[in-house]
Amino acid sequence: MMKTSKKIMIIGATTSVIGLVGLVPSVYFWHFNRQITEAAASNVHMTTVTRPTVVEAPKTITGKPSRLIIPSLNKDLPVADGVYDVKTGQWSLSLNQAHYALMTVQPNDKQGNTLIYGHYRPEVFATLHTIQLGAIVQVMTSNGHTFTYKYVGSKTVVPTDTSILSYEGKPMLTIQTCTGAFMQNRQLFSFDLVNVK
Template sequence: MLLFVAYQLWYTNVLAQRTADGAAGSLRQTWERLPQGDAAPPPAAFEPGQGFAILHIPKLDVKVPVAEGTSKAKVLDRGMVGHYADGALKTAMPSDKQGNFAVAGHRNTHGEPFRFINRLVPGDPIVVETRDAYYTYEMASVLPQTPPTNVSVLEPVPKGSGFTAPGRYITLTTCTPEFTSTYRLIVWGRMVEERPRGQGAPPALAAR
């Protein structure tokens, strides 16, 4: 029993972090191989489990790949965060001119990228790095607890966020309380800058 607990609480983090770091490195290498100023359009759709971005939360020292879909086996248990992209839960991409880019991540075990998102406060930066651009959001509001069935938090203008009109938003979702999956903790942000990759990292990342 003690070995199983150690595996769950420690070794799954080691394995997931190794996988996530490798995925982030592969993404960066792929982007760097593109010709300078390459204007080829991104894929119309990504395959389930395919990494396509890197999420940065500077305050929490989080840098984690974002993959398509929220499959535990293909995405979440591999230490990545997953983009809600399936059926009625499909949400926007950062490059969309309106919408809500929503992602899920583990709060405990398997890399636990969202363990401390409850520590974010309004104004804290959240940056999504893609092949073509950096998208900077500012944390705006939090819903400390809601049932997993409350999918209205993923809507283009998410319910409970305080947003009242269409815009460019981000939603982070994870389980709460810690070490359970009874409820969901939701953090929302509003996009404040879109910066082409060729201009370098935004101020939120430049000093890191």
């Protein structure tokens, strides 16, 4: 019986020693890792990462022209749709109203040229050549916007010069009418956008 209890004691002591031998490194590494973690934490600067704010581009303010007002010339004209026939070189025209060239951009606050044209007649644009630099023109749209433009200059072109139809720069208005001794040319009056309401 003594032998059995001695064996149990030896097995118990051996198990205890093995347990301690296994426990000591675990305690050591736990303590060592804790010290490293605490040291690292004291040297870390917290950085907050935020998502970039997505800013939507402002929507374009635009509308189809319905009226053209030139206060300095006492003009308040209705604006009808107008087209240019490339084959014949002819514009659709009426005797007493202006026309919006449908192949150009509608008035807007981003870019492009809006072309409004009409006859050189007293009811329409016969006095347009007297407009002064800086004069204000307003285009009312069918959806309730008012585009205000300032007159900046004019040029005369031959009827076949349609380069103004491909303009893509800052927003502007061009008013076109006939000019010349026999009304054989076109005068283009240019206006820069001032504001939109």
